[in-house]
Amino acid sequence: MKTIDSIQTEYQAQLSRNAYSKMLEELSIMDQQFVITMAKASEYPVSTSYLRTKLKRKPGYIGIYRRRLMDSQLITPAGYGKLKFTLPLFKQFLLDDGQYLVNYS
Numbered sequence: 719m720k721t722i723d724s725i726q727t728e729y730q731a732q733l734s735r736n737a738y739s740k741m742l743e744e745l746s747i748m749d750q751q752f753v754i755t756m757a758k759a760s761e762y763p764v765s766t767s768y769l770r771t772k773l774k775r776k777p778g779y780i781g782i783y784r785r786r787l788m789d790s791q792l793i794t795p796a797g798y799g800k801l802k803f804t805l806p807l808f809k810q811f812l813l814d815d816g817q818y819l820v821n822y823s
Contacts, residue, residue: 730807738811739819741792750820752783753792756801757812763796 742750755772756764770780784801787793796802803809 730810733807734811734815738805738808738816742812742816742819745790747820748783749787749790752787753803753808754812754817754820756793756803757809757816762809763800763802766799766801769801 742753745753751773752769755769759768759772761768766777766780766784769775770777773780784793788795791804792808793801794804
């Protein structure tokens with residue numbers, strides 16, 4: 719009988735390869751930069767002010783991409799001015815593999 723711990727690595731690899739990498743590639747470059755910046759934040763959930771500073775954008779601009787990613791069900795509000803990922807292990811995927819799949823600087 720397999721335990722969750724024994725299959726987690728393979729589960730993560732299949733999830734990344736079969737779903738998350740394809741989802742990430744379908745996002746615009748700015749959407750990609752937004753989620754990767756979220757994943758790299760030292761505090762989680764991530765504040766929109768942090769994103770604004772790191773991405774060097776105005777609040778309205780951040781709001782547009784926030785809304786787009788919420789509509790895509792990749793992120794969700796996590797309190798006033800805070801965001802988090804909706805998908806399990808998506809943050810870890812972005813840190814481990816996702817940032818290397820996109821043109822991010």
